[in-house]
Amino acid sequence: MEKLLSIFFIYIFIDNFVLQRFFGVCPFLGVSRKMETAIGMSMAVVFVMTMATLVTWLIYTFVLVPFNLAFLQIVAFILIIASLVQLVEIVLRKISPTLYQGLGIFLPLITTNCAVLAVALLAVRQEFSLLESVIFAIGASLGFSLALVIMAGIRERLELAEMPDVLRGSAVTLITAGILSLAFLGFKGIITL
Amino acid sequence: MIIVYAIAALGLIGLIFGLLLAMAARFFAVQTDPLIESIKEALPGANCGACGYAGCSNFAEAVAAGEVKANACIPGGNETAQTIAGLLGQEAGDASQPLATVFCIGDCYKASDRYIYDGVQDCTVASDFVGGFKSCASGCLGLGNCVRVCMFSAIRLGEHGLPVVDHDQCTGCGLCLTACPRRIIQILPKGKEGHLVLCSSHERGKSVSAACEVGCIACKACVKACPQEAIEMVDNLAVINLEKCDDCGECVLKCKPGTIHRRDKIPSEADALAFAVVKAAESA
Secondary structure: OHHHHHHHHHHHHHOOOOOOOOOOHHHHHHOOOOHHHHHHHHHHHHHHHHHHHHHHHHHHHHHHOOOOOHHHHHHHHHHHHHHHHHHHHHHHHHHOHHHHHHHOOHHHHHHOOHHHHHHHHHHHHOOOOHHHHHHHHHHHHHHHHHHHHHHHHHHHHHOOOOOOOOOOOHHHHHHHHHHHHHHHHOOOOOOOO | OHHHHHHHHHHHHHHHHHHHHHHHHHHOOOOOOHHHHHHHHHOOOOOOOOOOOOOHHHHHHHHHOOOOOHHHOOOOHHHHHHHHHHHHOOOOOOOOOEEEEEOOOOOOOOEOEOOOOOOOOOHHHHHHOOOOOEOOOOOOOOOOHHHHHOOOOOEEEOOOOOEEEOOOOOOOOOHHHHHOOOOOEEEEEOOOOOEEEOOOOOOOHHHHHHHEOOOOOOOOHHHHHOOOOOEEEOOOOEEEOOOOOOOOOHHHHHOOOOOEEEHHHOOOHHHHHHHHHHHHHHHO
8 A cells, every 4th residue: 555655646746757757748848838728638648548557567467478578568558559549539439428528639649649658668667566557657647737737837827927039938838847847856755665 | 489479469469459449430430410521611710700609610510400590600701601501402591791890080190199108019908007098088099909819811000090991801700899998899781881970989079079089079960960860879979870871971061070981981091191191281
């Protein structure tokens, strides 16, 4: 139980996927302009990461390892994640149109992101159990959401702030991301596995 | 040997997921109405919202469901209405083509300023800053909110400090209506003749004439002069009922400040500049 809690919180705050490991910087900068889209994207990330980790862990443990094919993990995981998200999208569209409207556009966007693949790969590389892997995926995706939501909040204010023209737009966004990353460095070492 | 296993394993995973996807596509297929797609293609795609729906695709769904008539897309005009009606197998009826009209002709030569404004060049900001820099509390500030919001480049800012509407480009979508903090733009049916009182001030006559040379001073001369009884006074502002107006022009002759104009003879930028030259010569 203690280990599960540590995994959960470590990947939200200490080893934040965006701000400390620099995974998923593209959606972090791309969809953080408005809070509304940032929250939609966050929900899609939580959903996709958890599901992808669950399935890839099962396939890794019960298919790849018994046949001595662990070296195929990257190729296999990409294949699995891509088709899985596609599958979920089709099913979701039929079963819950409202959820599809909310997540719809973000699902294909996040599918091919390195952050999703990274969660799946790191889960097996750190030899987590199935439950630990799922907790790890939820923590990592919540960490991503936290970074995204903080960034969106800051950027909405930056839109109205006065600043030199050279800084406007992506320049100030990158500087902000850097400062955020430095701030999260302050959590380093609070919890260790 | 391991390479055979690798190819087999990947191939198998791919095959299983491929089959799953194919099955899902069949069992969870969502029927989309091809009619909606073809209506969407016929629309201008500007997502302006003039029809009252969130965007062109929402409008297409509503049309297909029969909630609105085919001619409700104003920017699309008659052509789009005909196309959509054809798709639905109905008669289109005319799409009314309204036109944005600015109800203020108090340009920078005719309407005075209370102070020099040097702040953010935005009508809403200027209007909220101690009631705006113009002496007239309803007059056009000329900072171009309507120009910026127009998606069809139908409005430009004239040199006389008032917006100029391009009658060919304007689709009557009404975006400028809400962009204007003073609400002095109205959408009127296109091409219809008639006269207009080009002023939006509800102030009393005395304060209007102090602020602007061409504002309606509520003298009621036009009300009395109109043989059709098409003009009435609403809160110190003459309003002409276009349905009743028969274009006789009596009111224009009687209007002392010169606020009333025929719809196709709204004072242009050139008129304003000519007026400025005459005024400068007089004062010199």
